[in-house]
Amino acid sequence: xxxxxxxxxxxxxxxxxxxxxxxxxxxxxxxxxxxxxxxxxxxxxxxxxxxxxxxxxxxxxxxxxxxxxxxxxxxxxxxxxxxxxxxxxxxxxxxxxxxxxxxxxxxxxxxxxxxxxxxxxxxxxxxxxxxxxxxxxxxxxxxxxxxxxxxxxxxxxxxxxxxxxxxxxxxxxxxxxxxxxxxxxxxxxxxxxxxxxxxxxxxxxxxxxxxxxxxxxxxxxxxxxxxxxxxxxxxxxxxxxxxxxxxxxxxxxxxxxxxxxxxxxxxxxxxx
Amino acid sequence: xxxxxxxxxxxxxxxxxxxxxxxxxxxxxxxxxxxxxxxxxxxxxxxxxxxxxxxxxxxxxxxxxxxxxxxxxxxxxxxxxxxxxxxxxxxxxxxxxxxxxxxxxxxxxxxxxxxxxxxxxxxxxxxxxxxxxxxxxxxxxxxxxxxxxxxxxxxxxxxxxxxxxxxxxxxxxxxxxxxxxxxxxxxxxxxxxxxxxxxxxxxxxxxxxxxxxxxxxxxxxxxxxxxxxxxxxxxxxxxxxxxxxxxxxxxxxxxxxxxxxxxxxxxxxxxxxxxxxxxxxxxxxxxxxxxxxxxxxxxxxxxxxxxxxxxxxxxxxxxxxxxxxxxxxxxxxxxxxxxxxxxxxxxxxxxxxxxxxxxxxxxxxxxxxxx
Numbered sequence: 001x002x003x004x005x006x007x008x009x010x011x012x013x014x015x016x017x018x019x020x021x022x023x024x025x026x027x028x029x030x031x032x033x034x035x036x037x038x039x040x041x042x043x044x045x046x047x048x049x050x051x052x053x054x055x056x057x058x059x060x061x062x063x064x065x066x067x068x069x070x071x072x073x074x075x076x077x078x079x080x081x082x083x084x085x086x087x088x089x090x091x092x093x094x095x096x097x098x099x100x101x102x103x104x105x106x107x108x109x110x111x112x113x114x115x116x117x118x119x120x121x122x123x124x125x126x127x128x129x130x131x132x133x134x135x136x137x138x139x140x141x142x143x144x145x146x147x148x149x150x151x152x153x154x155x156x157x158x159x160x161x162x163x164x165x166x167x168x169x170x171x172x173x174x175x176x177x178x179x180x181x182x183x184x185x186x187x188x189x190x191x192x193x194x195x196x197x198x199x200x201x202x203x204x205x206x207x208x209x210x211x212x213x214x215x216x217x218x219x220x221x222x223x224x225x226x227x228x229x230x231x232x233x234x235x236x237x238x239x240x241x242x243x244x245x246x247x248x249x250x251x252x253x254x255x256x257x258x259x260x261x262x263x264x265x266x267x268x269x270x271x272x
Numbered sequence: 273x274x275x276x277x278x279x280x281x282x283x284x285x286x287x288x289x290x291x292x293x294x295x296x297x298x299x300x301x302x303x304x305x306x307x308x309x310x311x312x313x314x315x316x317x318x319x320x321x322x323x324x325x326x327x328x329x330x331x332x333x334x335x336x337x338x339x340x341x342x343x344x345x346x347x348x349x350x351x352x353x354x355x356x357x358x359x360x361x362x363x364x365x366x367x368x369x370x371x372x373x374x375x376x377x378x379x380x381x382x383x384x385x386x387x388x389x390x391x392x393x394x395x396x397x398x399x400x401x402x403x404x405x406x407x408x409x410x411x412x413x414x415x416x417x418x419x420x421x422x423x424x425x426x427x428x429x430x431x432x433x434x435x436x437x438x439x440x441x442x443x444x445x446x447x448x449x450x451x452x453x454x455x456x457x458x459x460x461x462x463x464x465x466x467x468x469x470x471x472x473x474x475x476x477x478x479x480x481x482x483x484x485x486x487x488x489x490x491x492x493x494x495x496x497x498x499x500x501x502x503x504x505x506x507x508x509x510x511x512x513x514x515x516x517x518x519x520x521x522x523x524x525x526x527x528x529x530x531x532x533x534x535x536x537x538x539x540x541x542x543x544x545x546x547x548x549x550x551x552x553x554x555x556x557x558x559x560x561x562x563x564x565x566x567x568x569x570x571x572x573x574x575x576x577x578x579x580x581x582x583x584x585x586x587x588x589x590x591x592x593x594x595x596x597x598x599x600x601x602x603x604x605x606x607x608x609x610x611x612x613x614x615x616x617x618x619x620x621x622x623x624x625x626x627x628x629x630x631x632x633x634x635x636x637x638x639x640x641x642x643x
Contacts, residue, residue: 052635057631057634059634160596160624161597162595162596162620162624163596163624165597165598166597169530173528173530177527180353212634212635212636214634225635225636225637
């Protein structure tokens, strides 16, 4: 199985959801099925941290940061499914989010807030006897690999704020429009790390709070404010969503493109 | 004639088609081409664009001729893939804008292709008599008709399909409306008589759609307008639209299809709503000159924040962009704008003016108040 995953990621991506559904159907509901985890080897990611960065009062792209993962990362291969989440609801560990039909074993759970996702992680950790949690934004970027979207926009016109708004708008609408209806697990394929559906049409909650960093011209940090009522959401593009929002499509501002759906996957802490 | 044979097939839509037959029995007056005027044939273009035209003219009044086909077709009206059995003028929602000058004669050849399933006609709010031309233009699939009317009142006006009875609102909320612009011969003017010009014109047609849902709450789709009719009529009766959109689809005027302008350019935005009230607002901008009721003999209002489009009318707003960036143009019932779809975007290029606005200090921790 491991051999297959390494050599034939595409085939594994197709086979996995089917194998998984069979397992779910066969299992008695009381039994907890641990999701398939991907173990990423130690490595590093160079990426622009999430948040709002200004230098001498003007918006800039986040200065690139190198993050080392000395012990690698264990992260769910797929996003938490409706059936998985529904066990938490039945067990009164999670609030009942809206489900259009019966909980499906091969559909991602969408329409969840950061608070819902956090409740699931706490509940699941208790059941599994291991610590599961939402990934940080840098962990997500590390796991997303080449599917991580660098959101750098031109800084040429720093004195003119509108140029960044225009560039950001164009970048958000650069892709072909995507059907917003969530698809079965695996529909968006695997990335080079074997993670399914990264940057599909379900955005994923991270644990990272929204920050503002103010810098002098020299680059010295002078101001840092943190707002944990707003969390970083990752997917086809990065965005920031208030923690109780379950449907970001109608949230946010009058311009710009909100996430089509909000879902999540968890990481497992090894030392627990 | 095939279409008539088809019409007698026993389906739900037979009733709909049958209802329009009595009107066709009445003899149609023959239109005499007796005007010794110059004649111009104009190709229509799909909104939000408008066909080329003079803003003021030195020409003598003429006959301006257009041709439009009614088209019934399935369209997608939102990013979730919701389908509507649309009925359209020339395939677009709204139908194309027709521009003439006061004193001109507008001549329309209206075509109802044999592939359509129901009769259609056209009621021009700018025209005088015969229910706006509706009585003289009711045609079955496979027929065409030519109507001519004199443009006596300058302004922007709605046109829509009005086959009679319950068919009228249904055809309108299925997409069959558009606008005519009758310009004063010497162009637009502000209240003191000074001439006004535009560098660009955009035509935004707002629609309220009423899409039936299944027992699970999901939007239903249908094989033809006739099959959609009964369920749609029930939703219409609630007066609660499922979609309120610009140009036929949520997001139709956003992203790559966003409207564009440059700083310093003056844009005339014509906004029509054939069925329901709306309140356009340009976030971060204004209406420099607004003909809220759309009729150019009245003084335009100035410096408006939001203007009101009465259901069944069109209005026009003139604005010169002063800052670059992304603007949202929406109906300022924000629930309808954001949740039901009535939002468009303007992408405006140019140089930022710090004098008009600047962020004096970027966001940071709350400073202690100085005593």
